[in-house]
Amino acid sequence: MRSQVVIVGGGFGGLYAAKALRRAPVRVTIVDRTNHHVFQPLLYQVATAGLSAIDIGEPIRRVLRRQVNATVLLADVTGIDLDGHRVDLASGGILEYDYLIVAAGAGHSYFGHDDWAEHAPGLKTIEDALEIRRRILLAFERAELADDPAERTHLLTFVVLGAGPTGAELAGAIAELARHALRADFRRITPGDARIVLVEGGDRMLSSYPASLSTKAQRQLERLGVEVRTGEMVTGIDGRGVDTSADRIEAATVLWAAGVAASPLGASLGTPLDATGRVLVEPDLTLPGHPEVSVVGDLAAVTQDGAPVPGVAPAAMQMGRHASRNIERALDELPTEPFRYVDRGSMATLGRSSAIATIGGLRLSGFPAWAAWLLVHIVFLIGFRNRIVVLFEWAKAYLTYGRSARLILFRESED
């Protein structure tokens, strides 16, 4: 009988692990609580109406349809029994495994202030992106309806908390939406008057990049009309705005990009975690004491050359593939190999023709970085049905400044 490999999570880590096993003499079962893999690096585009959900989401079973050794299940995992070698599902079902890959990813962390969540949604899932889009677009709609100028100003103020890549990209995209895409669409308000504030607790934005690029990124965002504030800690968030260590900002729309926390499934394994809840793994990505279990992606705490491997898509893909290769080695009775992250560079886009990037030793900003970003994202959308559609949308958006995915769905009718 073939070995059973169970993979929990259909993000970059889990999906690439499953794909890497396509020729292995195993049965693969991949479980996710959603039916789709998400191209997370473009989530902010969905949140700001530049792309629609379908452009960056793809049913996991569709991706794996030709991989006959893979079964895809839509289910919530409620527990992992390491001794019993089984995964429990909310549906009541049980998955027995010989090898397990846990790739459950991360969610938002509000640093103990869970009451902030309703006022400041974060961006991890397509539902999150649609909720953020709904809030942004509704703010403009309500401003158009409002008669009181103070209320209009309140509605047209947007605060993004956290100036890592997600926060920077969100702030830049909201600024472009307000200044360009919506410009001609309102009669009572001037969308370009919108105030967009990006608040960062650290002393510079995009702190994972070299300081020179942070400075350039800040300048690019400011040129788009974003107010960048560094060294300001968030001390409170309520339904009307944000308190920081320096100020009070009245804003109808507040978005959270300040902290992530590993999936609680990591803690349920009962092995040591790092400060953000990620599972400390062996150099080969396996769980201490459980060579048959690997943890990959954002849920794994991996240190390399004294620095943590970053929680980015390429790292998750590489870990997923590596875990699967180690399973193949174990089946061949070969020793497993330690994981090594190959950093091919990173990039953040800040608007039309605006971006920063590090590629090898190269540091790019402005149009060259943006062109590199576009190229890489188009290439990595390979396997996604929508590459042509996305390319077409981008080409059109570039020429027209348009953002065409502007449906407001699931609005409460009582609003």
Add this chain to the structure above:
Amino acid sequence: MRSQVVIVGGGFGGLYAAKALRRAPVRVTIVDRTNHHVFQPLLYQVATAGLSAIDIGEPIRRVLRRQVNATVLLADVTGIDLDGHRVDLASGGILEYDYLIVAAGAGHSYFGHDDWAEHAPGLKTIEDALEIRRRILLAFERAELADDPAERTHLLTFVVLGAGPTGAELAGAIAELARHALRADFRRITPGDARIVLVEGGDRMLSSYPASLSTKAQRQLERLGVEVRTGEMVTGIDGRGVDTSADRIEAATVLWAAGVAASPLGASLGTPLDATGRVLVEPDLTLPGHPEVSVVGDLAAVTQDGAPVPGVAPAAMQMGRHASRNIERALDELPTEPFRYVDRGSMATLGRSSAIATIGGLRLSGFPAWAAWLLVHIVFLIGFRNRIVVLFEWAKAYLTYGRSARLILFRESED
């Protein structure tokens, strides 16, 4: 001061009324409870994962962005004060009008059984379509998870109630989804085993078409594997299935396409209604006793040559344009003109290369009808940004039998 025209509703009636006033010396305010116009004839494609929401929904303010005399408001209308010439909004705002066009459309009617609604959603809005898609796709997902064969059969049974155009199109599209698009995607179930039942209370399906085309349509649906039952009344719907006058059908997914009811805004006007709640209007589409108020689209009861004008998109467009032309005539102190519906034909599509159509005296079925349907729908998507995308999706779907808009969103995690 320019005359104020308020239009309630941004469907085909309201939107075409607004557009027809683009050169008129008036100020137009169009109010809708959603931010988007929907290309309703293709809603069933969104419900069955053939198209995504964005392909058939377009922000109303985007459609009217260049029409400088038009203001678009996203708001719920809570009442119309005919004597005071004003429309009340849920936001507390008030819109005063010199002319009013009510184009609030229709919703579902469960014939007094409102408790059926949760078990058998209908298809009128994009949210409805996404909910139906979610139910259809989740049924397949749950069947893949289920261990009990009886439960699988239950999950793979789909009942569509009502065999008018919407019901027929839904049933055909579900059959194609099961037999083709999903065929290779599951490991434990065979999606092609799904049972699709179309139940019609009348003695033939598509009763608004000539009897010979009804017969051909039924044969085409049966060839797709749909079980068509006519002369069977629905007597009960619960969480596990449907009772009809002839049978009990156990089914996890039940969809409602059996009845529409006019918007309650019609009744609030206080003038006579027809049996389905539509407003009886004068020959020029104005409200009896209120020549400054017109009612158009699905909310208007118009009889022509002894037969009711059907509740279809072309009729609503024509009424909307007509009401606006009459406003222009009134401004010029000319008498209004009576409305005449020009029937350019109608068509229903039943699957790939399957359709029926009447165009003038012509009766088409099969591929010619399908080609005509495609041509007309592409032409009428003019003004929609997504015509090229939709065309591209259809071309690909035609070649591959694919249905690629298969995201399940807003699933309750507890399921």
